[in-house]
Amino acid sequence: MSEGKSTVLTVAVVAEQNSASAGLLGTGQRLANEVGGQHVVLVAGATDSEFANYVSQFAGRVVTNDSADLGSSPSEGWLNFVAATSKAEDPAAILLANDTLSQEITPRLAHRLDGSSIGDAHAIKPSEGHLVVTRSVYGGKAVAEIELTSNPAVVWVRAQSMDPASVQEPSGSIEAISNGESSEIRTQLKDTHAEESEGEKLEDAQIIISGGRGLGGPEPFEDLAALAKVIKAQNGASRAACDLGWVPHSWQVGQTGKKVAPQLYLAVAISGASQHIMGMADSKNVAAINTDPDAPIFKHCQFGLVEDYKNVIRPLKDKLTEIL
Ligand SMILES: Cc1cc2nc3c(=O)[nH]c(=O)nc-3n(C[C@H](O)[C@H](O)[C@H](O)COP(=O)(O)OP(=O)(O)OC[C@H]3O[C@@H](n4cnc5c(N)ncnc54)[C@H](O)[C@@H]3O)c2cc1C
Structure with missing residues (x-):
């Protein structure tokens, strides 16, 4: 240079x-x-x-x-x-x-x-x-x-x-090194708030299971959390699910959320808006479950299942619990 x-x-x-x-x-x-x-x-x-x-x-x-x-x-x-x-x-x-x-x-x-x-x-x-x-x-x-x-x-x-x-x-x-003649300090950090979370940070996770608005409420996120526990994954979410208050904003993946690059990203009931894709496009493998065969997420995944999540998540968790 x-x-x-x-x-x-x-x-x-x-x-x-x-x-x-x-x-x-x-x-x-x-x-x-x-x-x-x-x-x-x-x-x-x-x-x-x-x-x-x-x-x-x-x-x-x-x-x-x-x-x-x-x-x-x-x-x-x-x-x-x-x-x-x-x-x-x-x-x-x-x-x-x-x-x-x-x-x-x-x-x-x-x-x-x-x-x-x-x-x-x-x-x-x-x-x-x-x-x-x-x-x-x-x-x-x-x-x-x-x-x-x-x-x-x-x-x-x-x-x-x-x-x-x-x-x-x-x-x-x-x-x-000392800062020498530093410029004026104009902002002061008043307070910090740490979100309660278990396990590794979302950005460092090797497997992420994210849920979207199609889950219909906060309760199904408990099923996603139970599945995540079995396969040692972390949970994420779309902005829509975070904005609805179903899960904390710290779970948000996307343009205005976390940028993640796990080995496996499972998108459950997430449409695949470009702003969401921007946060997970570097994932090594992407799998998606969505009832709409035309959902954009299917253009960004290697494994796609056109199905109601209710017919997949709990049976999958039970089967994996048996095997693992
Ligand atoms: C400036 C800007 C920044 C943004 N930043 C982000 C960001 O960082 N992250 C982000 O995620 N979004 C972001 N958004 C919002 C983004 O545009 C989308 O609105 C959002 O990602 C949609 O979330 P969703 O896929 O969960 O919801 P929806 O688009 O409503 O999709 C729900 C999906 O669930 C499916 N579904 C419904 N029922 C079921 C079922 N029973 N089983 C299986 N599937 C089902 C539907 O077919 C649908 O595809 C941003 C938008 C703007 C304008």
Whole structure:
């Protein structure tokens, strides 16, 4: 890459070891190798934190910051952290994951650093000094390749569907950076509310069983939950089912919900609107149960069953309980 050094900054705003962090680090590592540059990963906290040590296995260097702003004003805290590091590193590309905070700060970072930005990258490759990003357009009906012509290219990626990083020997160094002259903090995080949930996060699940408006009410979601328990799956939902208050909004899959990429996605009584498809199109296998043979979901699945869910879910759960 010509503009800036060939450094790739990977910004790990969520300090967790999961499939998203593995995919994000893998993308940064691969890109840095392809451009012959250095892979520098930004992590919140102290230099001796467990997460910084974990990340150092996959990075040329890890840069940490323990400013209180990262917790109390996450957007501005992270903007200041990345801006301070960018001043020192002059990166050609900055990569973030597909969590809410990363999505929020991606365009703001590009504006502040006079670069370019895009989100929802399925694939990234370098080309003649710039990044070329592949992403879905028109509600998932087409795929576009977009060149980001001014560096740094700030991109959030569909991290869960990216190949994980491989361990490097020796591990990267870990050093701290201060935010220097930070810009004004204008927002304060007042409160957080954690939804009660069992098992792994929806974004990390290998099997997801989602229900839609066609279930007719909240009760059938109990059957989906019982089936999920038998096959160690997580439950998701369409926006219609969440908006009706049948299940929490944290279950929503789609354009304005979670982006998931499990091995198996089972859509029960979900029509398959493009906004829903955008959240689960990266699933390895998709199965659908719907009474309408013309439901759009059947165009997006490998296994389709035209049937009333009532005739399938409970018998399937009973049979699987017997077998497993
Ligand atoms: C800006 C914007 C963002 C959006 N973001 C999202 C998003 O993130 N996620 C999302 O999901 N939606 C999103 N939507 C809404 C989306 O357009 C659809 O309205 C929504 O996905 C429909 O949900 P559904 O498939 O559950 O309901 P419906 O479209 O009502 O489909 C219900 C399906 O159930 C089937 N059915 C009925 N009875 C049975 C039965 N007994 N057995 C089996 N099948 C049955 C029907 O044939 C039908 O296909 C968004 C919309 C907009 C405008």
